[in-house]
Amino acid sequence: xxxxILVLFITINNPHxxxxxxxxxxxxxxxARKSNELISAGKxxxxxxxxxxxxxxxxxxxxxxxxxxxxxxxxxxxxxxxxKKAFRTTGKSFMIxxxxxxxxxxxxxQLKRMFDGNSKLNVNNKIITMPVIIxxxxxxxxxxxSGLILEYAEYLEALSAKNxxxxxxxxxxQTMNGFLYNKRVEQYLHKAITEDLFEIYYQPVYSTRKKxxxxxxxxxxxxxxELGWIAPDVFIQIAEKNHMIEQITDLQFSRxxxxxxxxxxxxRHLLNVKVNLSSLDLMRNDCSRHxxxxxxxxxxxxxxxxxxxxETVATECNAGLRRVAEEFTDAGIGLCxxxxxxxxxxxxxxxxxxxxxxxxxxxxxxxxCRDEKRAIxxxxxxxxxxxxxxxxxxxxxxxxxxxxxxxxxxxEMIQGxxxxxxLPEKELLELLKKQDNIER
Numbered sequence: 001x002x003x004x005i006l007v008l009f010i011t012i013n014n015p016h017x018x019x020x021x022x023x024x025x026x027x028x029x030x031x032a033r034k035s036n037e038l039i040s041a042g043k044x045x046x047x048x049x050x051x052x053x054x055x056x057x058x059x060x061x062x063x064x065x066x067x068x069x070x071x072x073x074x075x076x077x078x079x080x081x082x083x084k085k086a087f088r089t090t091g092k093s094f095m096i097x098x099x100x101x102x103x104x105x106x107x108x109x110q111l112k113r114m115f116d117g118n119s120k121l122n123v124n125n126k127i128i129t130m131p132v133i134i135x136x137x138x139x140x141x142x143x144x145x146s147g148l149i150l151e152y153a154e155y156l157e158a159l160s161a162k163n164x165x166x167x168x169x170x171x172x173x174q175t176m177n178g179f180l181y182n183k184r185v186e187q188y189l190h191k192a193i194t195e196d197l198f199e200i201y202y203q204p205v206y207s208t209r210k211k212x213x214x215x216x217x218x219x220x221x222x223x224x225x226e227l228g229w230i231a232p233d234v235f236i237q238i239a240e241k242n243h244m245i246e247q248i249t250d251l252q253f254s255r256x257x258x259x260x261x262x263x264x265x266x267x268r269h270l271l272n273v274k275v276n277l278s279s280l281d282l283m284r285n286d287c288s289r290h291x292x293x294x295x296x297x298x299x300x301x302x303x304x305x306x307x308x309x310x311e312t313v314a315t316e317c318n319a320g321l322r323r324v325a326e327e328f329t330d331a332g333i334g335l336c337x338x339x340x341x342x343x344x345x346x347x348x349x350x351x352x353x354x355x356x357x358x359x360x361x362x363x364x365x366x367x368x369c370r371d372e373k374r375a376i377x378x379x380x381x382x383x384x385x386x387x388x389x390x391x392x393x394x395x396x397x398x399x400x401x402x403x404x405x406x407x408x409x410x411x412e413m414i415q416g417x418x419x420x421x422x423l424p425e426k427e428l429l430e431l432l433k434k435q436d437n438i439e440r
Contacts, residue, residue: 020088022068023075028089032146034097039141046104047140049153050074050094050111051133053162058128066123070130073121081110089150093157101138108136108168115166131166133157138171148183155179181227186238188224193247198222200255201422202273204431205393205415208407212435217274217308217415218256219422220248236278245278253291256305257298259425266432272306274336279313283320288327306334306357311342314353322353329354339395341381350390358385359415362396369401379409386410 018030038045052074059067071088078086078094087095098104115132135156143149155178156169192198199221204213222230239245256275260267284290295302307328313321314337325335336357337350341364350358360381368375385392394406397416406414423431 020075023072023088025075025079025086025088025094026084027087028150031087031089031095031097032150035140035146035149039144039146042141043099044139044141046098046101047137047149047153048096048098048104048107048111049089049133049135049137049157050078050096050115051135051157052092052094052130053133053157053160054131054164055092058123058130062123062126062128066126066128069123070121070128074130077114081114082107089153093153095153104136104138108134112166112168131164133160133162133167133169135169136171142176151183152176152179155182182234182238184227185224185230185235186242188222188227188230189235189239189242189244189248192222193244193251196251198248198251198255199424200252200259201424202428203415203422204420204428205274205413206419207412208403208414209412213270213420213432214413215271215274215306216428217422218252218276220252221422240278240280243280245280246284249277249281250294253294254298257295257300260300260304261298263429267301267304269432272304272334274306274308276308276310276338279316282309282313282324287324288331292331292333302332303334306336308336308338308359309353309355311337311339311361314350325353336393347384350385351388355390357391357393359393359395360411362416365394365396365402365406369399369405375405378406382406382409382411 018027018033019025020027035045052070055067055070058070062069074094075086075088078096082096082098085097087097089095096107098107111134115130115134121128121130133156135153137149137152137156140149140152143152152171156171156175159169159175160167201219201221202216203219205215205217206212207214220232220236222232222235224230236245236248239248253275256273260273281287291305291307292302295305309325328335334357335353335355336359337353337355338359339361340350340358342361360378364374364378364381366374368378382392391413392411393413393415394411395415397403397406397414397418399418402416403414403418420431
């Protein structure tokens with residue numbers, strides 16, 4: 001035991017045990033130790049990160065050895081500039097720890113010159129430009145933990161446009177608050193999943209031909225006891241990043257099925273209820289069987305559900321996704337392409353999967369009543385999909401002018417605040433009964 005304690009003591013206190021083997025710089029373990037020592041001592045310090053965000057692309061061009069050469073060269077330059085204050089923290093990232101603002105500003109200026117975007121490197125006889133993201137965190141000790149410092153650096157890097165140029169991102173009060181807000185949401189998600197604290201709101205979709213609501217979209221909502229309502233985009237993105245989205249989807253889908261089971265009379269008048277699936281949901285080994293089992297457990301006919309797949313997921317279509325889509329349709333479950341026009345989907349993307357409904361994103365609706373070119377484009381999208389026998393849902397309709405315009409182009413199904421915002425179960429049932437669309 002004494003020998004083991006001695007070995008552990010020597011390892012912890014031997015900085016050479018925390019050397020990155022490829023670059024020779026100290027690694028993230030040693031940086032964490034130094035940061036925590038400074039925090040415990042009440043000393044201020046500042047962090048600069050250098051993120052080689054195009055390293056994966058460089059590996060494709062110059063091979064892994066070429067990428068390693070870039071890493072070694074970067075490490076050598078950083079080492080020459082600031083010695084033992086440079087660290088390699090991840091495969092693509094380096095950090096510099098400084099003890100004064102003067103030093104921080106000096107290194108930041110030097111890094112901007114070093115990666116000014118005009119410098120080119122010769123790697124294996126290939127001329128390569130090496131753009132980076134340089135992030136600055138002043139008074140990093142205020143985060144109170146080395147792990148949070150590394151996470152905050154990644155958060156800053158994620159704010160970059162990654163447009164092929166060197167970018168400099170400086171931490172500020174607003175950005176820090178955004179990061180800390182996300183951390184609080186992330187912590188609350190664990191409790192929300194354990195205790196099933198999520199809610200389901202339903203947004204009705206209106207049929208201009210039948211003059212009534214004919215389908216619903218189920219939407220997740222989450223309220224924090226102190227932060228209030230958390231934007232769905234925020235908690236869903238955090239849940240996907242931390243691989244919690246599958247658990248949330250299961251909780252929510254079970255709740256949708258339970259709601260339909262308790263109000264079966266709804267489906268005498270509605271076509272279906274639309275439920276969103278994330279890319280991680282679709283990557284499950286038994287994806288289709290998993291959701292079919294849940295439906296069967298609540299005795300929900302398969303055609304009562306239509307799964308929505310976002311445009312982003314559809315553009316990454318592969319054999320696995322095609323198989324899951326076919327299994328859904330073979331079981332009688334419909335598929336809807338969500339957010340068409342928000343990214344890079346095209347007709348080829350649409351046709352690779354068996355969609356029956358296309359939702360046209362709100363972004364394409366912007367200014368169509370005043371901009372002739374936008375109007376022509378939107379109308380041509382609708383016309384093309386109609387010729388291919390797809391049903392169209394226009395998302396985000398908020399004004400009568402918009403509603404009348406798209407209706408004149410043959411759009412029958414409209415989803416948006418003009419007809420109804422997303423509603424909790426009780427208010428939804430009251431709305432449907434009020435319009436005399438649904439009777440028990």
